[in-house]
Amino acid sequence: MTGNEFIIRQISVFSENRPGRLAAIAHALEEERVNIFAFSIAEASGFGVVRALVDRPERAHARLTEDGFNVAFTDVIAVRMRDEPGGLYEVARLLGDAGVNIEYSYAYSGPDGAVLILRVDRPEEAIEKIRGAGKELISSATFT
């Protein structure tokens, strides 16, 4: 874990692939008054991983652990993209040219713009390149 302000703690939750599991996670977060900014589900055979950016990751982690879930913090970065054709290309090319590998990614696009959330193999380097190119990264403080 680094002190870099652009590294965001995402919560990742192991979930069996059966009805009701997402509801159980979401309900726990509701009860803790945890707000979800972005979220994705990755699925494999029989199980999945739910990933979310939330306003209070510690709280979410504690509650889900208490409920018996396998929960981990994962470092990700969030880049603001131009919400128009070529926005994603711009960011992806930047990282590709720098030799930074994207392990997974998800995005949201709302009234205040589009945001790409990335887990990369070398986050510090990615941050440097993105900022160097004049792109805006979202700081972890934005969420709390």
Next chain:
Amino acid sequence: MSHWNPRFEEMPAAELDRLQYRLAKTLAYRLYAFSPFYHARMREAGVHPDDVRSLEDVRKLPFMYKGDLRDNYPDRLFTVPHEELVRYHVSSGTTGKPTVVGYTEKDIELWTESLARALTSIGLSRGDVIQVSYGYGLFTGGLGLHYGAERIGATVLPTSVGNTERQIELMQDLEATAICCTPSYLLHIGEVAERMGINLGRDTSLRTGILGAEPWSEGMRRHIQEWLGIRAYDIYGTSELSGPMFTECAEQRGIHIWRDLALIEVIDPETGEALQPGERGELAITMLQKEALPICRYRIGDLSSVMVDDCPCGRAHPRIERITGRVDDMLIIRGINVFPSQIEHVLLGLPEVGEHFQIVVDRKGTLDDMLVRVEVRKEAFSDKIADLMAIQKRVADRLKSVLNVAVRVELVEPGSLPRFEGKAKRVIDRRVL
């Protein structure tokens, strides 16, 4: 290490041979005279008690089977009048219809005696507080150990099964030094204690676990001993023998079978032929002094082997290896014999997954399909799907190499598989044959 009953525990092998022969011959006559069922079976086999002229001749006597007890439900195998009975126990019927066992006063006495010797051989005595977390009631575990523990002058804490948090509180408050339960229930107790912020080894007086009533492995013993900081001993018995009867001594080298109480044989489950010491097969047990429900060459369905080498404890009573499975627990998957204990053993060697598991067997077309569900440990959880799939593959590969049959593995959430307070039921067989 002191002996509860030095006369029998220190008896030399040659003298035990003579004693066993005498008791076995008496049993044969008793059955011939008082058991219409066994009388008929002896006639069918063309054997008369007079034919038992040596200890080896016991092998001429016909076998008894679990089905015989069920077929003669509830009491047609009893050989004493009902007014001689002081108690009934009824088996849990995990593998079929329940069976009823009756006890005379002497039956209870010898059962208690057997356990008094066993508990003493572990090192327990007056001053110990023994928590009996086996079920009390129709099941033999609770009452059997209760009587045995009282007999040696220990203090019994009869918590029975269930209400685990209260069990842990009482264990702490009353300073229990030993616990008797199934290994899976002890794991459950350990998990609940951890959630309560209690480490059994550090925060309680518990030093000894006497575990049985379901098969468990050597790996599980190591896990329990390291995790909970106690010494874990194997106990063996079933209701037909009276109940839990025999345990390991402090050496933890197999379960001593008191030769004045029981004669143990290991046979080939297919042919019924005697196997050599060290060879694994089905146990056939003769209870030499049981009165109400005599048991002769009873094929109990448990798989083990007998060890006759000297135990450092000095007792000339043979030991059986831990039960590695039951003939009727055995799953046949695509023609290959699979025992749930093998799966437990594999999982204990894989730090990424927990020790609880569930087996689901189904038939896909004409092929058997076996699915093993395991819990991913917290420490092994990775946010990356590829890492999780690698765990899944590692478990499947290891299982395949041990079982010689391909297995599908499903990763499930920690704590989601059923925990068992009594006997674990880990197999769901959905095949319609």
